[in-house]
Amino acid sequence: MESFVHLRKGVTPRRLHADLDGLKDDELGRGGFTGRTANLYRTGDPTAYRSEGPLRPTDALTSALAPEDQSAATGSPMLLYSNVDCRIMLSRRAEQMPFFVRYVDGDLLIFVHAGSGLVETEFGPLRYRPGDWLYLPKATTWRQVPDEAGTWLMIQATEEFRVPPAGQIGRHFPFDPAQAEIPEPQAMESDGRDEYEVRLIHEGGPTSLFYQHHPLDVAGWRGDNFAFTFNIADYNVITSDSVHLPPTVHLFMQAAGVYVMNFLPKRAESVPGTERVPWYHRNVDYDEIAFFHEGSLFGAPMPPGLISHAPQGVHHGAPEKARERARRKFDDYDRIEWTVIAVDTRRRLTPSPEILAADLGQH
Numbered sequence: 409m410e411s412f413v414h415l416r417k418g419v420t421p422r423r424l425h426a427d428l429d430g431l432k433d434d435e436l437g438r439g440g441f442t443g444r445t446a447n448l449y450r451t452g453d454p455t456a457y458r459s460e461g462p463l464r465p466t467d468a469l470t471s472a473l474a475p476e477d478q479s480a481a482t483g484s485p486m487l488l489y490s491n492v493d494c495r496i497m498l499s500r501r502a503e504q505m506p507f508f509v510r511y512v513d514g515d516l517l518i519f520v521h522a523g524s525g526l527v528e529t530e531f532g533p534l535r536y537r538p539g540d541w542l543y544l545p546k547a548t549t550w551r552q553v554p555d556e557a558g559t560w561l562m563i564q565a566t567e568e569f570r571v572p573p574a575g576q577i578g579r580h581f582p583f584d585p586a587q588a589e590i591p592e593p594q595a596m597e598s599d600g601r602d603e604y605e606v607r608l609i610h611e612g613g614p615t616s617l618f619y620q621h622h623p624l625d626v627a628g629w630r631g632d633n634f635a636f637t638f639n640i641a642d643y644n645v646i647t648s649d650s651v652h653l654p655p656t657v658h659l660f661m662q663a664a665g666v667y668v669m670n671f672l673p674k675r676a677e678s679v680p681g682t683e684r685v686p687w688y689h690r691n692v693d694y695d696e697i698a699f700f701h702e703g704s705l706f707g708a709p710m711p712p713g714l715i716s717h718a719p720q721g722v723h724h725g726a727p728e729k730a731r732e733r734a735r736r737k738f739d740d741y742d743r744i745e746w747t748v749i750a751v752d753t754r755r756r757l758t759p760s761p762e763i764l765a766a767d768l769g770q771h
């Protein structure tokens with residue numbers, strides 16, 4: 409519950425996230441960006457630290473990671489980060505699955521970073537392409553048939569993924585559901601093999617079920633629990649000219665303790681003095697994952713496939729030189745051309761050994 413008390417002490421710009429006059433804008437906020445907040449105007453860069461101990465940001469290039477499924481058709485994705493609410497995985501599958509799969513511990517929300525292909529599901533086949541979100545309800549049986557080697561960022565949430573409450577924007581938030589691709593049922597014929605493996609992915613697993621008939625044999629379906637894809641090109645970005653809006657306006661889907669956002673190309677804030685780069689913060693209540701799909705920030709390229717983790721309580725933010733550049737180039741750019749996928753989690757995430765080994769050590 410927000411408080412009516414909102415104080416102002418010492419040197420503070422009149423506008424939020426604007427006219428800093430050399431000070432550093434650092435937000436100490438509860439509940440992500442929606443709760444009680446203090447904006448601290450500091451003289452030093454709060455990200456200029458040396459760290460010891462396990463709580464530190466990590467940055468890794470997913471193109472340098474080799475999940476089993478990249479080289480072996482029978483292989484699995486690689487775990488990147490996890491907590492009790494979610495598991496974040498990387499798949500770089502190049503060949504079609506010789507088995508079917510069923511994630512029985514939670515819903516799957518998959519971002520297609522690279523590659524196109526087909527996902528056969530119990531609801532029918534779905535084509536996928538870069539920029540797609542693919543949603544697969546918990547315990548759905550499916551199989552990936554890629555056209556070529558690709559890269560998927562996979563988020564498994566223990567509780568259901570749902571669309572966030574729309575609030576005042578009503579059906580305009582967070583996206584037009586009529587633009588989701590919904591599969592048409594297609595009962596698959598037997599391809600002549602003796603049995604079909606359905607691999608159940610779960611804690612302590614896997615377990616395999618073997619069927620003598622094709623497991624994707626659904627002739628029809630009805631209801632409100634189904635697979636779909638939604639491409640980020642169809643996502644409506646909410647903007648303001650006078651203030652850089654918080655990440656919560658880009659919330660796409662959420663599960664208990666897991667919030668998924670799309671930061672997409674948009675018109676940059678245009679009122680002079682407005683900060684266009686997100687302010688410093690220390691994620692008081694959330695760990696943050698940022699996955700860089702493509703694009704640039706005011707002419708500075710962003711490395712595609714970079715995945716960054718900022719643990720709660722530790723400051724992060726764009727480097728000071730990027731902020732100075734954004735102010736200096738204010739009149740040169742009128743758009744932000746980034747495409748970043750973000751996952752915020754209420755509980756601390758544990759990085760996998762593979763992520764720690766691939767950490768670029770930028771901090």
Ligand SMILES: [Fe+2]
Nearest residue numbers: 689691696718
């Ligand atoms: Fe952040």
